[in-house]
Amino acid sequence: MIIPIRxxxxxxxxxxxxxxxxxxxxxxxxxxxALDVLGLKRYCCR
Structure with a gap:
């Protein structure tokens, strides 16, 4: 899977x-x- 850098x-x-x-x-x-642990709390980043 390719994920975006930003x-x-x-x-x-x-x-x-x-x-x-x-x-x-x-x-x-x-x-x-897992996303919470990594600090990705913004809706747009999830």
Missing amino acids: CFTCGKVIGNKWEAYIELLRCEYTEGD
Whole structure:
């Protein structure tokens, strides 16, 4: 899957969080909880 380097709406860098996100999903986190842990709380970045 190709993810954007920056959020299309606000411009926040999100590309560097992909590997950590995948690891959290492997550790039985839900998608929403994993995004919260990574600090992606804005609606546009999720």
